[in-house]
Amino acid sequence: MYAEERQQAIADQVRVNGRASVTALASLFDVTSETVRRDLAALERSGHLQRVHGGAVRPGATPVIGEQGIDERLLSHTEEKIAIGRAATRFLPPDGGSVFFDAGTTTYQAALALPRDRRLTLITHSIPIAAALAGQSSELHVLGGRVRGLTQATVGADTVSALERLRISTAFVGTNGISESHGLSTPDPDEAAIKSAIVRVANRVVVLSDSSKVNREDLSSFADLADIDVVITDGGIDPVQSAALSARGIDVVIA
Structure with a gap:
């Protein structure tokens, strides 16, 4: 050609x-x-x-600049996020285990999909997720710290310190970007510090991300691809990108 x-x-x-x-x-x-x-x-x-x-x-298209607030993100890729949240329940630990829900609108859908009859220790730093889980029969812990209004999540040294004293069975982690060269990334360094700590203390890291985040990079990298066990995404993922993640030993699940 x-x-x-x-x-x-x-x-x-x-x-x-x-x-x-x-x-x-x-x-x-x-x-x-x-x-x-x-x-x-x-x-x-x-x-x-x-x-x-x-x-x-396309010419004239404007890529997303800056970080969207939680209200804007709730209206973006909603059906995909609901499906991803439901698929996440496959990766819950057995009763008696612990689950961390990272802040985010896709992890929020995983919290909503959590079966009511499970007996787990649930932990989060997200105010909306804590509210969604408050009616569960499982034990719920909410990490303290400074509340970042844009994401309605606690961040800062106190939150990181609390995380580092934990050992979590499974962590459901959100991300703003996934790429081979930059790993998982997010716009805000304080959010990145929390996410890094979550990844460090989890026995299994399950990333919940719609396909628009794949092959995208944001300012602050918080984990390498080697730190991830599972990526749950939607059918819009580029097959080449899916194969690249699988080649890294990551279980790619299409919700």
């Missing part, structure tokens, strides 16, 4: 799907990532697309 033909095909991919990743395009056209990046640069100059980190989007 000539370069002009490949570039036209790439432009068509972005126009139809709204976005495309460098990794997926390199695999699709059997060329190197460097070749794809040169193609994207040429197509951006000609106005066919807009380059973003890791790929390209």
